[in-house]
Amino acid sequence: MRAMQISHPRHFAIVPAAGSGSRMAAARPKQYLSLLGRPLIHHALSVLCAAPAIDAVFVVLSVDDTEWATHDWSALGPKLRPLFCGGATRADSVLGGLRAIAGEAAAGDWVLVHDAARPCLAPWHVDKLVRELAHDEVGGLLAVPVADTLKRADEHRHVCETVPRDSLWQAQTPQMFRYAMLRRALEGAREVTDEASAIEAAGLRPRLVQGDATNLKVTYPLDLHLAEWILENREGHNA
Ligand SMILES: Nc1ccn([C@@H]2O[C@H](COP(=O)(O)OP(=O)(O)OP(=O)(O)O)[C@@H](O)[C@H]2O)c(=O)n1
């Protein structure tokens, strides 16, 4: 690891893409499902590679991934770097990616972790996150305020409580933290479903940067149709 860079940190994207997509129940991992004629993962990678603020985009693939090599990624340019070091969980995959780039990342460089399964990432999402967190001591994440009334269910799916939604947000990605801080946090907290949780477990408070609902995660089959609609109807149609 190099010395802390305070003045001009670089920005690296890490895209965990080593999941199996079990909830999608498709014949192949969801990151490779076709979305507007391209692998689903291609859409977010395209935005990240084109973002002026981002210096390199590391895709964390499963160790035995055989599909990556069957696609042509050349249109995305030289920033794109596959790493075959995915782990058993999302957190393991992200940590594997952080370890793999230890030789080139400095402690103070920013890392933006973005799910391969969020294909509707837009350039303005990245710009807003990077701009709003540029001078933040901790970092943070894109998120949207909860809009629905929330119910807690018992084991029979009867409502046992209405949970006040004030100050509740839904976490999205990218989640942006300093390299050394994020690596240390994930080394210490592996049972987490996002990077911010690891940072919180380390006693810090990530900042919430308001995104929007178009940056959805493709989890179930219906989400694929929603993603397609969003990309097709987005102003400027950057799909
Ligand atoms: N061992 C894992 C598990 C997940 N991911 C990645 O983390 C992101 C978010 O995870 P999720 O939506 O849960 O994807 P899957 O684990 O593939 O889906 P499921 O939970 O339905 O199996 C995805 O881009 C996925 O590829 C990963 O890199 N390594």
Ligand SMILES: C[C@](O)(CO)[C@H](O)COP(=O)(O)O
């Ligand atoms: C990181 C994330 O996308 C934020 O909403 C989410 O936590 C991933 O969770 P999953 O259970 O791995 O889908």
